[in-house]
Amino acid sequence: MDKKSVNRTNIIGTGEVGVATSVDMDKKVVHKTNSFYWDTKGNDFLRAIVLPNYGAFVSEEKCQLFGDISGKKLLEIGCGNGQSLQYQGERNASELWAVDISERQIEKAAQHLKSCGLSAKLICSPMEEECGIPADYFDYVYSIYAVGWTTDLEGTFCRIASYLKKEGVFIFSWSHPIHRCVASENGMFTLKKSYFDESWNPVAVDEGELLLADRKLSTYVNALAKAGFVIEQMIEQTDDEIMQSGADHSDLAKRAKMFPVTFVIKARKL
Numbered sequence: 001m002d003k004k005s006v007n008r009t010n011i012i013g014t015g016e017v018g019v020a021t022s023v024d025m026d027k028k029v030v031h032k033t034n035s036f037y038w039d040t041k042g043n044d045f046l047r048a049i050v051l052p053n054y055g056a057f058v059s060e061e062k063c064q065l066f067g068d069i070s071g072k073k074l075l076e077i078g079c080g081n082g083q084s085l086q087y088q089g090e091r092n093a094s095e096l097w098a099v100d101i102s103e104r105q106i107e108k109a110a111q112h113l114k115s116c117g118l119s120a121k122l123i124c125s126p127m128e129e130e131c132g133i134p135a136d137y138f139d140y141v142y143s144i145y146a147v148g149w150t151t152d153l154e155g156t157f158c159r160i161a162s163y164l165k166k167e168g169v170f171i172f173s174w175s176h177p178i179h180r181c182v183a184s185e186n187g188m189f190t191l192k193k194s195y196f197d198e199s200w201n202p203v204a205v206d207e208g209e210l211l212l213a214d215r216k217l218s219t220y221v222n223a224l225a226k227a228g229f230v231i232e233q234m235i236e237q238t239d240d241e242i243m244q245s246g247a248d249h250s251d252l253a254k255r256a257k258m259f260p261v262t263f264v265i266k267a268r269k270l
Helices: 027-038 042-046 084-091 103-115 153-163 217-224 241-245 249-259
Strands: 007-010 017-020 054-055 073-077 097-100 121-124 138-144 162-175 182-185 188-191 200-205 208-213 229-235 262-269
Touching: 007 042, 054 138, 054 162, 073 084, 084 097, 084 103, 084 182, 084 217, 097 103, 097 182, 103 188, 138 153, 182 217, 182 249, 188 200, 200 262, 208 229, 229 249
Parallel strands: 073 097, 073 138, 097 121, 138 162
Antiparallel strands: 007 017, 017 200, 162 262, 182 188, 200 208, 229 262
């Protein structure tokens, strides 16, 4: 790939930088490419974003989106190494389930939870596909920087709705779409791509490659509505106290002072 012909981009709000260009992508290619990356070096490079953090400078401890989950059944979409499951298990969830596209991440999650004295039903599968998750079963479904990888947003949200009990809650976070539209050049922020461009991007990352699609906020909102959800809360502001406590002067912190880098949505199944 010719790096001079493509844009520099922050991957998912971590501050790491890769290289991207827009092309049309086949779903199977997306799954194969991304699962290979997470099977090999994903966690080592991107550093997992896990609860109580929803992403850069947004936390459950400040937002309190879950509330008391004692005795509740929870399903995580894209569990990674299992640290968010640990967080929920230590808050007395009655059952923990999770799905992840990467066999290696499922193995890591199982090992991590075992070391913590916790257990979960872990399933290796793309989130878009039928994989044996029970219907009308869960009190909460959540996803921390994972649901944005789906190749079928509407289909995935419909599946998530089917997993939840009536009045069940779906909480997810992802990189704010405006964040990936902005580049830092010579100490200034400039638009590098159209906010309305939702095409898939191959992103070169540390000798590997990921495939991402930048979706508009309205795309997420409309897909939730179509799946039968009502949005109860949306968070896109940066928490100044969290930022200041870390004395973070990175490019990501500078961005977060100017525009959202993470968004979180809490929705309820009707």
